[in-house]
Amino acid sequence: MGTTASQLGKADLSEYQELTFLTKQEILLAHKRFTELLPKEEKNSTNARVPMTKILTLPELKSNPFKERICLVFSTTNPNDGSFSFDDFLDFLSAFSDSATLEIKSHYAFRIFDFDNDGTLSCGDLEKLVDCLTYESEDSRLTTEEMRQLITNILEESDIDKDGTVNLSEFQHVISRSPDFVSSFKIVL
C-alpha cells in the first residue's frame, strides 16, 4: 500500500475503508491532514514519513500527556523513531475511532501504558502512568508515600497471579468492568 499522492484514488479509498474501522469521510479528512504535515517537496512522493515532532503539533495530540507514547506505539520503523507513514496514521485513527472494538482498544491502551516496552506493566510503568495522569503543577503532585500506597493498591486489585506486574489479560479484566472506557478512548479529527 503506502500511497501519499495528493489525491487519494477511489479504489484505494474503498480498500482503506474495508481494512480499517474508519468511514470514507474520515479517511479523506485524515489524508488531507496528513499531506498538510508533509514538507512541500515530499507531498507527491509515495511512502513519505512525517517525523514525530510534526505529529506532535496536531491539535488533538498537542496537550495529551501520552502523545510521545502514542507516536512510538503506532510507528512501524525499526529502530523506532516515532515517525508516521500514512498507513501508520490511519492505523492510529482507526484504533481511536468510534467503531473499533474493545479488544483492539484495550490492546493498544496496554501498549501505550507500557513505558519500558517489556510486555507487562511493572511498578515503574505504573508510576510514570500516574504521573502523566495527575502531574500538572507542583501542588497537585502525589507525595512519594502516597504514590507507593497507590501502586501497592493497584497491584493488589489487578495483579491476580501475584507476579508483581500487570499483564495484558489482567489489564483487560479491569477494562472490561468499566462502562465508559470505549467512549473515553476516542480521538476524532
Place this chain on the structure above:
Amino acid sequence: DSNQVCLCRETTKTCWIAALEDQDCPPLNYINVCLIVLQVQQMQVPASSNAASWKHNKTKSLRKLKNNFWEFLYYFTLWGRSLQKIGGNFGGGVQSYFLFLRFLVVLNFVSFLLIAGFVIIPSFVLGSAESGFVNRPCMTYDPNPNTLVAFYEYFLHLLSGTGFMEDSFMFYGYYNNNTGTEDGSRAYNIPLAYIFTAIFYFAFCLCCIIARSVAVATGGSTVGNYSMIVFTGWDFGCLGNQATKLKQKNIYYRLQVDLEEERIKKQAASLTPWRKVALYSLRILMFVVALGLIGAAFFGIFKATDFSQVRDGQPGFLGLLIEFLPSIVITTGNFLVPLLCDQIALIEKYSPSITVVMALLRAVVLRLVSLGILLFTLCSQITCSGNAEASACQQCRYDHEKYPCWETRVGQEMYKLMLFDLLVNIALLVCLCFLVCVRIVVDNWSCKLSQLVGRQEFVVPSNVLGLVYGQTVVWAGALFCPLLPLMNTIKFVILFYCKKITLFHNCRPALKTFRSTTSTFFFLVVLLFGWTLALVVMIYSLAVINPSMACGPFRFFPSMWKIVPNSFYCLSKVTQDFLFFIGSQAFSIPLFALSCVIMCYFVALASIYGKSVEMLKAQLKLEGQDKQFLVKQIERLKLQHLMPALRAEVQD
C-alpha cells in the same frame, strides 16, 4: 467485497495479536496484516453471506445513531458545562452539592407543571362560583380590605404575603369549591382535584428521590477503584491545555480522597488501647455537648414563636419585625450551631466522609425539628391547643377570630420562611462582594490583613442542609400555597448562580475532599427526613383539623379528606365494586405474597452471580500458579539437558 472482510476481521485480530507477541516479526500495522489475511483468504473459496454483512452494517449505524443521540442530549443538560468546571476545579464533593441542587430544581419545576395543570389552570378557566361578603359567624373573611394602599405598604404586602397577594391564586383561600355537579356544563371537581394533586405530588417526589438514591448507590463501586481510575480515567478526547489540566486535577482529587481515607483508617487501627479509650470518651463527650447545643436552640425557637404569636397584628415596620421573629431566630440558630459543631468535629477526628455525614445528621436534626416546632406552635394556636371547648374555638372548632382562613395563614408563614432564606443568601453574596473589594484594596497596602480576610473553604454539609430545609418548607406549604414550587424553582436557580459566584471568587479548593458517592446518598436520605415531616403536616391537615368555613375549596366539609368518600359514592356501581375488591384482603394478600416471591428470586440471582464471580477469580489465580509451575519445570529440564554436556566438558 465487504462480505469477505467481515469474515476476515476475526482472523486478522488473532494474526495481528500473534504477530505482536512474536519478537522476531518486524513491526506491522493492522492494515498490513488485514491485507495479508485477505490475500490468503482470496485463495480459498469464500463463503459469502450477504445477511451477515448487512446485519453488521446495520448494528454499526445503530450504534453510531445512539452515540450521537446521547451526545446531543448531554449538550442540552442543564448547567452541564458549569458542573464539569466545578468538579474539575474543586473536586467531587463540592460538585455533588451542585448536582443535588440541580436535581431539586428539576423536581420543583416538574411538580409545578403538575400542580398548574390540574389545579391552577382549571381554577383559572372555570372561574369562581360565588363571591361576596357573607356576614355570618365563622364566615367573615375579607382578604384585601383596602385596595388603595401606600407604596411602602404594597412592598410590605409582597414580603409577608398579605393584601393583594392573599387575594390571588397564590394561597388556598382564593380557590373555590365548585364541584361541577350542580350544572352539567362544567365537569371538573376542583376540591377533589386539589386533594388528589396534593397526594400525587407527595408520591411523585418520593418516587423521584428513591429512584435517584438507587441510581447513586449502585453507580459507584468501590471494588477495583484505584485500578479503574488509573487505567480508564483518562479521556483521550480532551482538547487544549485548559481541559487537560482540569482533567488532571480531577483525577488527582479522586485519587487523593481514597488515599486519605485509607491513611486515616490505618492510623485509627494503629492506636494503642489507651489512646483508643481516650478518643472514644472524647467523642461521647462531644456528642453530649452537640446535643446540649441543639436543645438550647430548640428552647430559643419555641420562646420566639410563642412571643410572636401572642403579640401579633401590630402595624408598620415593628409589626413586620415581630412577624419575622421566628424565621430570624431559626436562621440564626441554623447559622451558629453548625459552626460550633464544625469546631467539635475537629476534636473528634473522624475520616472526611464520616465527618461530613455526622455534621449533616446533627444539623438536620436541628433544622427540621425547629421547623417542626414552628408548625406545632402554629397548629396549637389555630386549634386552641386541641381544646374544642375553649371560648375562641367553640363556634367553628378553630380560632376563627385570629385565623378566619387558617390555611392561607399557614401558607403565608411558609412563604415568609422561603423568602427570608433567599434574602439572607443574597445578602451574604453582597457582603462577600464587599469583602472581596476590600481585600483587593487592602492587598495593595498590607498583606497581613488580607490573610485575615482570607479565602474560605466551601462547606458542603451546611449548604446541603439549607437546600433540604428550603425543600421541606415548600413541601409543608404546598397544600396551602400552590404556587410555592414555582417560587422555589426560581429561588434555587438564583441560589445556584449565587453559590457559583461565591465558589469561584472566594473559595479555595479544599485540602481534603470527601467521597462523593456516600455523601450524595446521605443527602437524599436527609431529604427523605424532610419529606416525612412534610407528610406528617399534610396528613394532619387533611384528616384532623377542620377546614375553615370562610374560604377555600373544602368550605363545608368536616375534614378535607371527607370529600373523597363523598365523591366515591357518585361513581358507578361497577367501579365501586372494583375499587372495594382492590382494597380488600382477597386481593392484597396474594399481591404481597407475589412480590415477596419476586424479591426472593432476584436476591437468589444476585447471590449466584456473586458466587460465580468468586469462583472464576479463584480459577484465574490457579491458572497463574500453574503457569509459574510450568515455567519452573522448563527451567529444570533445560538445566538437566545442559548438565551432561557440562560434565563432558569438565571431564575433557
